[in-house]
Amino acid sequence: MAAFKSRLGIQAVLTALFALLLLAIPVILPGIPSPPLYVSLAGFAMAGILVASHNLSAYLKIFVSVYGIGYLVLAGAKMLAAMGALPATVAALLPPDFAATGSVVFGGIVLAISHWKPIRDITLIADPYFASHDAPSREIGMFRRFGRTEGQIGRNLVALSIFVNFADVALTLRFNFFYRDMYNALQEFDAAAFWYQLGYIFVPLAILNVVIGMFDIYVDSGLQLRWRTWLTHNLYERWLGQGTHYRIPFVDEHADNPDQRIQSDVNNFIAQTTTLSTRLLSQAAQLVSFIVILWTLSRDFVLPFTDTVIPGFLVWLVIAYAVVGTWLTHLIGKPLIGLDYRQEQVEADFRFALARNRIYSEQIALLRGERAESSRLATLFHAIVDNYVGIIFRRIKLIAFTFSYRQASTIFPLVIAAPSFFAKKITLGALQQTSNAFSNVQNSLNFFINSYTILAAYKANTIRLGSFKRAMTKAEALAGAGYGLANGNDTAGAVTARDLTLALPDGREIVQAGAFELPKSGATLVTGPSGSGKSTLFRAIAGIWPFGKGRVDVPAGQSALVLPQRPYLPLGTLRGAVAYPHTVDHFSDEAIREALRAARLPQLADQLDMVDTWDRRLSGGEQQRLAIARAILAKPDWLFLDESTAALDEETEAEIYRMLRETLPGTTIVSIGHRSTLNKHHDRRVEMKPTGEGRFEPRMSAMPAPAE
Numbered sequence: 001m002a003a004f005k006s007r008l009g010i011q012a013v014l015t016a017l018f019a020l021l022l023l024a025i026p027v028i029l030p031g032i033p034s035p036p037l038y039v040s041l042a043g044f045a046m047a048g049i050l051v052a053s054h055n056l057s058a059y060l061k062i063f064v065s066v067y068g069i070g071y072l073v074l075a076g077a078k079m080l081a082a083m084g085a086l087p088a089t090v091a092a093l094l095p096p097d098f099a100a101t102g103s104v105v106f107g108g109i110v111l112a113i114s115h116w117k118p119i120r121d122i123t124l125i126a127d128p129y130f131a132s133h134d135a136p137s138r139e140i141g142m143f144r145r146f147g148r149t150e151g152q153i154g155r156n157l158v159a160l161s162i163f164v165n166f167a168d169v170a171l172t173l174r175f176n177f178f179y180r181d182m183y184n185a186l187q188e189f190d191a192a193a194f195w196y197q198l199g200y201i202f203v204p205l206a207i208l209n210v211v212i213g214m215f216d217i218y219v220d221s222g223l224q225l226r227w228r229t230w231l232t233h234n235l236y237e238r239w240l241g242q243g244t245h246y247r248i249p250f251v252d253e254h255a256d257n258p259d260q261r262i263q264s265d266v267n268n269f270i271a272q273t274t275t276l277s278t279r280l281l282s283q284a285a286q287l288v289s290f291i292v293i294l295w296t297l298s299r300d301f302v303l304p305f306t307d308t309v310i311p312g313f314l315v316w317l318v319i320a321y322a323v324v325g326t327w328l329t330h331l332i333g334k335p336l337i338g339l340d341y342r343q344e345q346v347e348a349d350f351r352f353a354l355a356r357n358r359i360y361s362e363q364i365a366l367l368r369g370e371r372a373e374s375s376r377l378a379t380l381f382h383a384i385v386d387n388y389v390g391i392i393f394r395r396i397k398l399i400a401f402t403f404s405y406r407q408a409s410t411i412f413p414l415v416i417a418a419p420s421f422f423a424k425k426i427t428l429g430a431l432q433q434t435s436n437a438f439s440n441v442q443n444s445l446n447f448f449i450n451s452y453t454i455l456a457a458y459k460a461n462t463i464r465l466g467s468f469k470r471a472m473t474k475a476e477a478l479a480g481a482g483y484g485l486a487n488g489n490d491t492a493g494a495v496t497a498r499d500l501t502l503a504l505p506d507g508r509e510i511v512q513a514g515a516f517e518l519p520k521s522g523a524t525l526v527t528g529p530s531g532s533g534k535s536t537l538f539r540a541i542a543g544i545w546p547f548g549k550g551r552v553d554v555p556a557g558q559s560a561l562v563l564p565q566r567p568y569l570p571l572g573t574l575r576g577a578v579a580y581p582h583t584v585d586h587f588s589d590e591a592i593r594e595a596l597r598a599a600r601l602p603q604l605a606d607q608l609d610m611v612d613t614w615d616r617r618l619s620g621g622e623q624q625r626l627a628i629a630r631a632i633l634a635k636p637d638w639l640f641l642d643e644s645t646a647a648l649d650e651e652t653e654a655e656i657y658r659m660l661r662e663t664l665p666g667t668t669i670v671s672i673g674h675r676s677t678l679n680k681h682h683d684r685r686v687e688m689k690p691t692g693e694g695r696f697e698p699r700m701s702a703m704p705a706p707a708e
């Protein structure tokens with residue numbers, strides 16, 4: 001970051017020196033024509049803009065820096081051409097003097113809009129990538145050596161993309177002058193000039209146009225792919241980190257369907273940011289350039305059928321046209337922002353409901369729940385249709401306006417300029433140039449107007465990603481001190497709780513423990529009424545429950561594994577399901593087979609490579625035994641079994657407990673269970689005792705005598 005900042009500083013000094021040089025040309029190089037004063041003044045302004053951009057967002061800095069370089073290149077090339085240092089064909093292709101000044105104006109515009117809230121929302125999401133110091137991503141070959149860090153590659157690619165877009169604008173400008181010269185040659189029956197224009201001007205320009213078009217798509221796609229890869233990794237790592245995904249529903253920031261935000265919103269945001277930022281600016285540059293041409297063409301414009309001269313009439317006309325057009329478009333298109341946001345949400349809700357049907361298909365089939373499901377799907381889909389109808393009618397209104405606007409634009413320049421042509425005040429070339437300049441202005445305006453729908457979706461996207469990031473920040477804060485609940489690991493052997501109160505998200509307290517201890521070694525059974533907070537106590541010990549106050553301390557440097565009643569089985573091979581939460585290659589095949597046999601699942605021992613939806617194929621009891629196999633592999637110091645054998649028959653449950661205590665003699669077992677047959681497998685018992693007002697307290701109590 002510091003290097004980037006100082007680079008802007010160096011660029012500012014160089015730009016100021018260059019502007020000084022331009023001023024001094026009449027003195028040091030008296031023979032050559034000096035550039036207009038405004039070009040050197042623009043150089044000083046650019047230096048000022050570069051200095052003022054020190055604290056700008058990393059993303060916007062790239063734009064300011066590129067405009068600074070654009071100024072140097074354009075003004076420098078003009079100076080070299082004036083000195084005769086460039087070949088005539090190259091000099092003829094250069095854009096007019098004002099192009100360099102235009103570059104400065106755009107630098108100023110970027111600086112000015114940087115404080116505007118919608119732009120800040122965008123840069124908050126964009127900046128982390130462009131400021132990143134991560135090593136270049138190895139996943140993508142494109143532009144891998146284009147910088148030392150991923151952030152630098154991103155910055156270089158944005159800069160390159162802006163240059164390419166501006167090269168395209170310069171080309172369009174040059175085409176405009178080509179049209180003037182070619183039509184003048186036609187009007188004067190000058191065949192030599194005509195063929196010269198076609199062969200030496202048009203052909204190189206056309207070839208450049210094709211090459212630039214190809215390069216443009218290569219650079220843009222490379223940037224989008226690299227940025228998406230980085231941002232997607234970054235978001236899902238953060239989402240999965242520190243149990244953030246578990247706590248997000250507890251925070252007050254709205255972040256529905258995180259899957260959609262990570263998969264589709266990121267993709268759309270990046271595609272729209274790169275397209276809009278570079279194209280919007282190049283279109284703006286095109287607009288300004290052609291407005292300047294129109295000014296030159298209509299400097300002494302005589303109002304048709306009168307003698308009144310209005311300097312720059314076509315420019316005033318086109319500006320009024322643009323202002324009214326944009327304002328009306330804004331009025332008509334504004335509701336699209338809310339509609340687009342809602343559309344994303346209802347689509348995601350529908351997709352999620354379908355995915356849930358797939359996951360729970362067996363339960364739905366057994367319960368004959370298809371009708372209930374289809375009526376739920378119908379309601380969700382109705383929301384999609386309902387909202388989309390709103391979008392359609394809004395788009396129709398917008399199109400009614402934009403199409404009328406476009407039609408009116410085509411004949412406008414001819415109506416205005418034709419009287420001057422018939423009065424022989426302007427040449428055919430000038431008429432053609434006026435019409436071309438006007439249509440280019442229209443194209444740029446159309447871009448702004450047509451991009452209104454894109455902008456609306458873009459804003460909805462930015463809001464969704466912004467709120468997702470805020471929700472993650474809040475969920476991460478919950479993981480820390482939470483509501484006063486602290487997790488530490490400063491005890492020697494036991495799990496201890498001091499002045500512990502566990503609450504529900506709405507603040508209602510459910511568990512209270514002044515001083516509570518789970519001793520190391522042996523096995524402890526936790527019992528108590530349903531809903532008394534036994535699982536919540538486990539969650540607090542595991543450090544994922546954010547609501548409550550007091551302390552829970554677990555022994556330092558010891559591993560723990562919590563097995564819930566319904567184990568989670570990831571997609572993929574059986575090997576991966578057993579090794580979970582370790583990676584698939586963490587254990588040898590023999591160790592996995594051995595664990596499956598010990599967990600009374602010998603029939604699965606030779607199916608390690610089989611890919612299946614294991615959570616649907618295996619019975620509830622088999623799934624629980626598979627989770628037990630995980631415990632055998634992981635050999636944790638603490639094993640928390642939250643009704644993890646409840647689906648087994650009593651005999652198998654007894655075998656499993658005996659096996660666990662034999663195979664894992666160093667592991668402390670803590671079980672939650674309701675069955676009295678569990679008593680004989682445990683050494684001590686903790687009972688959740690009601691203390692009034694819906695609260696329960698865990699208390700060590702005597703193990704009941706075995707039934708006769």
Ligand SMILES: Nc1ncnc2c1ncn2[C@@H]1O[C@H](COP(=O)(O)OP(=O)(O)OP(=O)(O)O)[C@@H](O)[C@H]1O
Nearest residue numbers: 504505506510528529530531532533534535536537
């Ligand atoms: N995410 C949550 N949001 C709101 N309430 C919750 C949440 N998780 C648990 N609860 C509530 O906390 C209370 C305790 O739940 P917990 O699962 O700890 O009970 P339990 O003693 O393990 O019950 P059981 O023996 O039935 O499994 C219940 O009333 C439950 O509804």
